[in-house]
Amino acid sequence: MTETVLRPHAEQAHAAELAALAEHDDRQRPPSWRLSPWAVLNYLLGTTLPDGTVITPKYIGPRRLIEVAIATLATDRALLLLGVPGTAKTWVSEHLAAAISGDSTLLVQGTAGTAEEAIRYGWNYARLIAEGPSEQALVPSPVLRAMREGRLARVEELTRIPADVQDSLITILSEKTLPIPELESEAQARPGFNVIATANNRDKGVNELSSALRRRFNTVVLPLPDTAEAEVEIVTRRVSDLGASLALPADSAGLAEIRRVVTVFRELRAGRTEDGRIAVKSPSGTLSTAEAISVLTGGVALAAHFGDGVLRPHDVAAGILGAVVKDPSADRVVWMEYLETVVRERDGWSDFYRACRELSG
Incomplete structure (x- = not known):
């Protein structure tokens, strides 16, 4: 029996729509993508498929902004969704990850207390003390997991994260590599990896992005509804x-x-x-x-x-x-x-x- 949850993830709540889109999707798909950019766009904005299946709109707003967001994720640049509170940044981020990777759960929630381990990796200290540094003792962050699995990682409220922790993303985004010096190794991102970050433009001056980090993102500003x-x-x-x-x-x-x-x-x-x-x-x-x-x-x-x-x-x-x-x-x-x-x-x-x-x- 399927367990009922209060809020299913997007890929669970809309599994039937995603499956129907995949069945009708004959367009070219970027490496590791579950759907083509065309199908991802239709998933976000809604459509009716040839067999009559209705794909409900997840975002109501300018089509071009969603096209730019999707196209960005098909390149080597990360995506920054910027806007005032309530402009569906998190909502769009979740649904993009669900449609592209089939998994919206590789999430880092930014706060003033977010540590570097949340973006890079941490350790199981019981195993670390008993065995020393090892792959088994390493606890991968959602970003590291996304790199290894060729999926999208989500970073919510990026500008709430302390600046020095933010900058741990620079090497990941520019080199697509995460050094693990304790193991004398590195993690290299598989095709399909990218990052979607969100930021509230009313947080300007809190923990502003460094110019080096901002250059790694293509920014899409989500507006309030026009009408x-x-x-x-x-x-x-x-x-x-x-x-x-x-x-x-x-x-x-x-x-x-x-x-x-x-x-x-x-x-x-x-x-x-x-x-x-x-x-x-x-x-x-x-x-x-x-x-x-x-x-x-x-x-x-x-x-x-x-x-x-x-x-x-x-x-x-x-x-x-x-x-x-x-x-x-x-x-x-x-x-x-x-x-x-x-x-x-x-x-x-x-x-x-x-x-x-x-x-x-």
């Missing part, structure tokens, strides 16, 4: 997927609230209403698409467990308040001004205004 329609589609798909994984009841009447949350986030991000008539102040937070998904997923849970199952304004009001008011003093003023000058006067938003006003005090 409200695109953002609504992204949010609707992800809320539906998350709701299914959490066994929340499907909500067929939630589109109005999804549009409302997306509108609020887009207007506060842009500093003006959608019609351009009213200027509004922006809060300190990013109000990303990912945060909109979180607000709505929480709202669906409230509606399912403490309401009538239909997503309503009072189910999303608390989540929006928490997303907008990160700084209790400055952001609260911004939010109250937006409520009174925009939301209060908007036709059909009276229930939403009352719900937000009641929580805001």
Whole structure:
């Protein structure tokens, strides 16, 4: 019996789609790739195969950016996905690795405490003490495993990693080699190896990449959705997927609230209403698409467990308040001004205004 998990890896959740694409894929594949670049693109952006199989879109955004990302991974240059929080950098990284390598789990999660061993290798100290340095005592990092297996390694939040640890990637990316001096040997990357890194461009100045390391990457900047329609589609798909994984009841009447949350986030991000008539102040937070998904997923849970199952304004009001008011003093003023000058006067938003006003005090 297959074990149920809360969040399957991309290659597990979309195994049927990947298999169908492979079956219809007669294009040239780079060494060790599971699919051709053409098939990888269709996996990311969605298509319908000749036999009627529907490949659902994983990314909704500029086609050319995904083409550049895929083409980069077919060369000897690594890929850096850059953008503000919530622009699907991690999501795209995972799905690229799933489609190209069939394995999205070779992951280094960057933090301020990430050590060099996470990128290079570590040791099983019990065996090291008992036997001395040996291949059996060596603990390979996800990057080293990717080199040996000819797969993609993922490095999340690269600019959160200390600069000296970041630079351990330079030799790996330029020479495709990782020296292991303790064993008087080296690991040489097999065909198919490459690195996908992500970075938040709001982290500029935290641990900026050295010029030497930046030259090893081709940078693709993922933007926020251009239109409200695109953002609504992204949010609707992800809320539906998350709701299914959490066994929340499907909500067929939630589109109005999804549009409302997306509108609020887009207007506060842009500093003006959608019609351009009213200027509004922006809060300190990013109000990303990912945060909109979180607000709505929480709202669906409230509606399912403490309401009538239909997503309503009072189910999303608390989540929006928490997303907008990160700084209790400055952001609260911004939010109250937006409520009174925009939301209060908007036709059909009276229930939403009352719900937000009641929580805001």
